[in-house]
Amino acid sequence: xxxxxxxxxxxxxxxxxxNVDAAFPDLVRxxxxxxxxxxxxxxxxxxxxxxxxxxAFIRAYRAMRGYDAExxxxxxxRPWVWTIALNLCRNTARRKxxxxxxxxxxxxxxxxxxxxxxxxSLLATEEWNRRLDQLSTPQRSAVVLRHVADLTYAEISExxxxxxxxxxxxxxxxxARLRAMTEEEGTRR
Amino acid sequence: MNDVVAALESLRTEAPSSLLPTVLADVGLADRxxxxxxxxxxxxxxxxxxxxxxCVPAEIVGDDAGFAAHHPRSAVRVSAPPSxxxxxxxxxxxxxxxxALPVDLEALGEFQxxxxxxxxxxxxxxIRPYGWIAREIGNPGAVRAVGTxxxxxxxxxxxxxxxxxxxxxxxxARAQRESEGEDEEA
Numbered sequence: 335x336x337x338x339x340x341x342x343x344x345x346x347x348x349x350x351x352x353n354v355d356a357a358f359p360d361l362v363r364x365x366x367x368x369x370x371x372x373x374x375x376x377x378x379x380x381x382x383x384x385x386x387x388x389x390a391f392i393r394a395y396r397a398m399r400g401y402d403a404e405x406x407x408x409x410x411x412r413p414w415v416w417t418i419a420l421n422l423c424r425n426t427a428r429r430k431x432x433x434x435x436x437x438x439x440x441x442x443x444x445x446x447x448x449x450x451x452x453x454x455s456l457l458a459t460e461e462w463n464r465r466l467d468q469l470s471t472p473q474r475s476a477v478v479l480r481h482v483a484d485l486t487y488a489e490i491s492e493x494x495x496x497x498x499x500x501x502x503x504x505x506x507x508x509x510a511r512l513r514a515m516t517e518e519e520g521t522r523r
Numbered sequence: 524m525n526d527v528v529a530a531l532e533s534l535r536t537e538a539p540s541s542l543l544p545t546v547l548a549d550v551g552l553a554d555r556x557x558x559x560x561x562x563x564x565x566x567x568x569x570x571x572x573x574x575x576x577x578c579v580p581a582e583i584v585g586d587d588a589g590f591a592a593h594h595p596r597s598a599v600r601v602s603a604p605p606s607x608x609x610x611x612x613x614x615x616x617x618x619x620x621x622x623a624l625p626v627d628l629e630a631l632g633e634f635q636x637x638x639x640x641x642x643x644x645x646x647x648x649x650i651r652p653y654g655w656i657a658r659e660i661g662n663p664g665a666v667r668a669v670g671t672x673x674x675x676x677x678x679x680x681x682x683x684x685x686x687x688x689x690x691x692x693x694x695x696a697r698a699q700r701e702s703e704g705e706d707e708e709a
Contacts, residue, residue, distance in 0.1 A: 359547060362543050366542055371536050375534060388549065392549050459534065462531070482532070
């Protein structure tokens with residue numbers, strides 16, 4: 335997982351400001367793993383995560399095509415694309431709550447992994463999905479953006495529109511609750 | 524606390540490899556392509572949201588990797604063209620006329636575009652010399668440049684550069700014309 339370095343972000347912004355079409359593939363390459371990983375934990379479904387990630391980049395591209403170079407230079411790319419992705423995750427969750435698809439397309443194992451590795455990773459993944467599901471939406475978003483998508487607190491604050499102190503508190507409380515859940519499950523076994 | 528954080532970090536994963544080309548195709552920065560049956564064998568056909576951008580016999584490029592190396596734009600493979608391409612493409616391959624098939628020549632220069640658009644007007648069963656195209660596009664001295672433009676035709680078979688001959692009557696693509704039942708000496 336690559337963290338988008340400040341210098342890389344600056345270079346990307348400059349390149350996008352010069353020519354959106356030429357630099358856009360690099361933006362997708364740089365951010366796609368983080369957005370997809372985070373969306374996968376927020377939606378719990380591979381296909382939903384893929385759809386959210388694709389649509390977030392498509393919307394980002396269309397928006398940038400309408401911006402002048404100066405506006406693109408001002409963009410903080412990662413939180414900006416995440417703002418779009420979070421909205422799409424929320425829309426997906428709303429749609430699913432109206433039309434529940436019991437278990438269908440749930441985060442499935444990766445067919446490229448061996449059966450044993452797949453079984454272990456699927457179990458672990460399902461457990462974490464279930465635990466994350468029990469957090470409040472702000473806690474879940476903060477935890478996933480900080481520790482799965484690897485955003486800084488400042489970036490999460492920008493992406494979610496919540497004060498940085500609140501974001502830190504949400505993250506710490508979310509982690510504490512997850513820890514309590516794993517400990518409780520451990521004593522029950 | 525760290526055990527939970529480490530477990531969450533281990534949930535990071537790579538995006539599917541199809542994601543980048545799909546996004547690029549959706550925003551118009553990459554084409555989509557598939558294989559279709561052509562008059563003399565399978566063809567790789569690529570298209571943008573404006574129309575067909577490439578048509579290459581599979582025997583020339585070999586496989587998908589060969590097509591990717593041959594095609595100047597990124598392209599993502601799909602199972603079949605959308606209906607607005609599929610129907611007119613079938614008809615164009617069957618009749619030898621572009622008809623309603625949209626083609627996208629925007630990546631080409633103005634001169635080459637003019638040459639190919641004029642070439643597309645040559646009906647099946649007929650041939651024209653390079654000089655005819657040069658005259659028709661208002662550039663009668665550019666016979667050699669017409670030959671070069673046709674030689675770099677990204678959509679052969681559909682844009683019938685095989686129906687253009689040198690002024691001395693030598694063929695560009697005898698085999699393709701023979702498949703259309705043309706008489707070289709006609």
